[in-house]
Amino acid sequence: MKGTATQALPSELPPELPPYLGIDLAQVRLVRSDAxxxxxxxxxxxxDVIGFDTESKPTFAKGEVSTGPHLVQLATDQLAFLFQTATPAGxxxxxxxxxxxxxxxxILKVGFGLGDDVRRLKSKFGIELRNVLDLSTALRRRGEKNPLGARSAVERFFGQRLQKSKRITTTNWSLPRLSEKQLQYAADDAHAALKIYRRWKADTPAV
Incomplete structure (x- = not known):
């Protein structure tokens, strides 16, 4: 289709948002020993508050039931801790x-779209989670009907672009050795939720 006078010129299009850099890998702890x-x-x-998320090996076959979560991520302001739960020892x-x-x-646990995470943790490990805040609904503005995702929240609160690569999302989270990209993605999911919560509370006027 040929352009019309009402279309925005390339120079008028909004600039691409800068990337969200995430937590430094040096601050990510893969929990593998008693120490x-x-x-x-x-x-x-x-x-007082921690970021929270889980990852599960994806299922592709019809009728296949997930055995996840295979990774649980918890983050403080300074560190992200990753727990591998694909083996009995883990x-x-x-x-x-x-x-x-x-x-x-x-301890308040915050994250995005936590309903499935909470159900799986209870079903697989018998953990009854307490004091959980799902930011997907908590951060919705008046008139918004759809839940807010982590990517939209990072854009709203930080003016940055959170990378959500489907190639990483659908990787095998049950592997004994996770790649640096998997570790970064998983840690960012939990840590970004905590950062967003802190910014939201700081921007919310005290009653």
């Missing part, structure tokens, strides 16, 4: 942290 678990437990129990180690932290009523 790692104790570090994570101490840091998470000392927090589950046993993870639960030493996940059970007391996720069941705590004094």
């Amino acid at each position: 790692d678990a104790q570090e994570a437990l101490a840091a998470l129990l000392a927090a 589950i046993a180690l993870a639960l030493t942290v996940l059970q007391p932290v996720l069941a705590s009523s004094s």
